[in-house]
Amino acid sequence: MIECKNLLSIFVLSLFVCIHTSNVAAESSLNLSQLATPCLACHSVTAEKTGYVGPTLAGVAGRALGTDPKYVYSDAFVRKSEEGSVWDRNTLNDFLMNPQGFVEGNAMNYPGIQSDAERDTLLHWLLNDPSGDPAALKDANYSSVPEVQSILARTADVEYGEYLAGECLTCHQLSDSRGQIPPIHKLTRDYLVFALLEYQNGTRDNSTMQSVVSSLSDEDIAALSQVFARIE
Amino acid sequence: MTSVTRRQFNSIIGVGAASMVVPPSLLGQSKPRVVVVGGGAGGATAARYLAKDSDGQLDVTLIEDSDTYTSCFYSNLYLGGFRTFNSITHSFGTLASAYGITLKKGRAVDIERESKMVVMADGSTIGYDLLVLSPGIELQYDSVPGYSEEDSQIAPHAWQAGKQTEILHQKLNELENGQDIVMVAPPNPYRCPPGPYERASMMAHFLSNKGYTDSTIYILDPKDKFSKQSLFSAGWEHYYPGMIEWYSPDIHGGILSVDAKAGIVETDFDTFEGALLNIIPAQKAGAIARTAGLADENGFCPIMADSMRSIVDENIFVIGDASIAGDMPKSAFSANSQAKVAAMTIRGQLLSSRVFPAKYNNTCWSLIALNDGVKVGASYAPSDDGTITATSKFVSQGNEDATVRQQTYEESISWYSSIVSDMFG
Numbered sequence: 001m002i003e004c005k006n007l008l009s010i011f012v013l014s015l016f017v018c019i020h021t022s023n024v025a026a027e028s029s030l031n032l033s034q035l036a037t038p039c040l041a042c043h044s045v046t047a048e049k050t051g052y053v054g055p056t057l058a059g060v061a062g063r064a065l066g067t068d069p070k071y072v073y074s075d076a077f078v079r080k081s082e083e084g085s086v087w088d089r090n091t092l093n094d095f096l097m098n099p100q101g102f103v104e105g106n107a108m109n110y111p112g113i114q115s116d117a118e119r120d121t122l123l124h125w126l127l128n129d130p131s132g133d134p135a136a137l138k139d140a141n142y143s144s145v146p147e148v149q150s151i152l153a154r155t156a157d158v159e160y161g162e163y164l165a166g167e168c169l170t171c172h173q174l175s176d177s178r179g180q181i182p183p184i185h186k187l188t189r190d191y192l193v194f195a196l197l198e199y200q201n202g203t204r205d206n207s208t209m210q211s212v213v214s215s216l217s218d219e220d221i222a223a224l225s226q227v228f229a230r231i232e
Numbered sequence: 233m234t235s236v237t238r239r240q241f242n243s244i245i246g247v248g249a250a251s252m253v254v255p256p257s258l259l260g261q262s263k264p265r266v267v268v269v270g271g272g273a274g275g276a277t278a279a280r281y282l283a284k285d286s287d288g289q290l291d292v293t294l295i296e297d298s299d300t301y302t303s304c305f306y307s308n309l310y311l312g313g314f315r316t317f318n319s320i321t322h323s324f325g326t327l328a329s330a331y332g333i334t335l336k337k338g339r340a341v342d343i344e345r346e347s348k349m350v351v352m353a354d355g356s357t358i359g360y361d362l363l364v365l366s367p368g369i370e371l372q373y374d375s376v377p378g379y380s381e382e383d384s385q386i387a388p389h390a391w392q393a394g395k396q397t398e399i400l401h402q403k404l405n406e407l408e409n410g411q412d413i414v415m416v417a418p419p420n421p422y423r424c425p426p427g428p429y430e431r432a433s434m435m436a437h438f439l440s441n442k443g444y445t446d447s448t449i450y451i452l453d454p455k456d457k458f459s460k461q462s463l464f465s466a467g468w469e470h471y472y473p474g475m476i477e478w479y480s481p482d483i484h485g486g487i488l489s490v491d492a493k494a495g496i497v498e499t500d501f502d503t504f505e506g507a508l509l510n511i512i513p514a515q516k517a518g519a520i521a522r523t524a525g526l527a528d529e530n531g532f533c534p535i536m537a538d539s540m541r542s543i544v545d546e547n548i549f550v551i552g553d554a555s556i557a558g559d560m561p562k563s564a565f566s567a568n569s570q571a572k573v574a575a576m577t578i579r580g581q582l583l584s585s586r587v588f589p590a591k592y593n594n595t596c597w598s599l600i601a602l603n604d605g606v607k608v609g610a611s612y613a614p615s616d617d618g619t620i621t622a623t624s625k626f627v628s629q630g631n632e633d634a635t636v637r638q639q640t641y642e643e644s645i646s647w648y649s650s651i652v653s654d655m656f657g
């Protein structure tokens with residue numbers, strides 16, 4: 001009986017070269033403590049502390065823009081706040097992607113963060129109460145999310161995952177070119193699982209993705225995430 | 233799903249060794265031969281996935297009549313001025329050079345199903361173990377009274393891309409302010425349900441950009457409703473007021489005749505005159521599929537929902553527009569999705585690789601105006617009654633804000649470049 005390998009050739013090539021290094025490399029790029037360092041230079045994560053350059057990040061999720069009582073906002077930001085929006089996944093995402101594009105002339109000295117995965121890592125942190133000892137952050141990653149954990153613990157059927165991957169590749173190209181549809185290789189497995197679960201529970205609202213994930217079982221997600229996490 | 237043991241890194245290292253174990257049935261024989269007819273959205277994807285995933289153990293031949301493939305998808309954006317003709321035209325070269333697919337240029341004219349051979353226009357034959365047909369559509373010119381294939385040089389359909397697209401583009405460019413366009417839309421089922429209405433949007437965009445807002449685009453439709461209708465109608469009113477008029481059969485009363493040379497479409501109710509006629513007739517499966525006896529009385533090919541295998545011939549798979557794929561619309565996305573199920577099934581049969589439950593997806597994006605994109609889509613699976621059935625659906629909302637519409641448009645740009653690389657490598 002033939003042992004048929006339906007590995008995408010690119011997988012085969014990359015597996016030998018990259019399997020040991022890729023996860024490490026990718027994980028370090030999603031290291032929350034590293035990503036949050038620039039934030040923590042100016043923002044406190046506990047509401048009580050004063051003397052910080054920027055407003056507190058404590059309780060930022062759901063808070064109306066420009067409403068930390070201890071912080072004096074720039075005029076530009078005050079004007080933006082008058083629109084009445086709150087900090088949620090969308091507004092935080094837009095702000096972090098391009099702070100000056102979000103509020104021109106605001107006081108935050110931060111260029112913005114282009115990588116979707118990195119921005120999502122920060123968003124996850126900000127939306128889930130960023131209080132606590134920043135030093136403890138260095139261990140934080142998606143595998144500590146219980147739903148993610150339970151999928152990571154499953155057996156990943158790689159051959160099945162390779163078949164399922166075909167569904168993704170109609171839209172997600174295996175290249176680094178960045179368009180509105182982001183590349184989904186070169187990411188950590190736990191992040192991929194996390195993102196797919198967020199489409200399933202509606203936190204992420206792209207309708208095409210929501211439709212695609214609606215037919216994915218936990219087994220499917222375990223398989224798919226394993227396959228994409230291996231592609232360099 | 234059956235459960236399987238975890239594949240460890242070690243077993244993956246074993247790829248090379250494992251694949252050298254050749255099944256006895258193949259010893260001393262040539263590799264199993266899969267022939268694909270048609271190098272479009274379905275066929276190119278099928279050929280590429282067959283070759284790519286079989287580690288060189290299949291002999292894959294792609295038969296294609298044209299030297300290059302100009303996609304119908306995004307050809308409307310070319311009319312609107314958002315794309316160049318070159319950017320929607322692609323070569324088959326990488327399929328041969330990087331995937332080892334044998335390209336056979338020419339037209340397949342018949343299939344000898346008994347002896348499993350494709351007959352080419354030059355009389356030569358190509359044998360297969362399994363055959364994939366993705367020939368797209370054939371236009372039924374005589375479904376529109378008075379219209380003919382010859383007339384399509386003057387009154388293009390542009391429903392098969394390439395030369396036809398160029399004719400329509402040129403005629404649109406030659407239009408003067410105040411001159412009208414008459415489009416005859418096709419009856420169901422046809423490729424790309426939102427296509428005619430995206431086309432009207434793009435032609436209106438092009439004209440209004442030039443300041444030619446005195447021109448009107450009349451759409452004479454044999455259907456009384458169409459895909460994403462409320463989204464298109466709202467967009468037309470907003471961006472192109474008075475420029476697009478859509479008439480359903482209860483308004484025009486039926487299309488009586490087309491005079492391409494005179495630029496006249498006669499309906500039961502009125503006579504429409506256009507400096508440009510865009511006549512899109514009814515459609516059937518590409519000729520080869522019907523000649524081979526694989527189509528039903530409606531002209532499309534019934535298939536098995538779990539594999540895209542023809543119901544008529546177990547050695548043939550029909551994918552893309554030529555197939556009857558249940559709830560799935562005839563789109564490039566659908567064809568690409570079906571190709572992967574067919575390729576997986578074929579490898580399973582010829583190489584004993586594992587076969588998984590079929591899953592299908594589709595999204596059709598349409599551009600209404602600059603940065604205003606909408607989409608409709610669904611996921612599908614075979615259902616108990618043997619048809620491909622939608623398991624979840626979605627469509628853009630009427631009240632979305634401009635940022636969402638822009639993102640939807642930008643998403644479609646990403647999709648185009650991805651599907652093209654998924655088809656052609």
Ligand SMILES: Cc1cc2nc3c(=O)[nH]c(=O)nc-3n(C[C@H](O)[C@H](O)[C@H](O)COP(=O)(O)OP(=O)(O)OC[C@H]3O[C@@H](n4cnc5c(N)ncnc54)[C@H](O)[C@@H]3O)c2cc1C
Binds near residue numbers: 270369520553
């Ligand atoms: C204006 C317009 C806009 C569209 N927009 C979209 C869109 O945005 N998104 C989307 O998903 N779909 C879109 N579509 C639909 C899409 O183009 C088709 O559904 C898709 O191309 C179908 O793929 P296919 O493989 O069945 O056929 P095709 O892509 O047409 O491929 C068939 C190929 O087979 C070849 N061929 C046929 N017969 C033979 C033969 N006997 N011998 C040799 N070669 C042969 C042809 O030359 C052709 O290259 C659009 C269509 C139109 C007309």
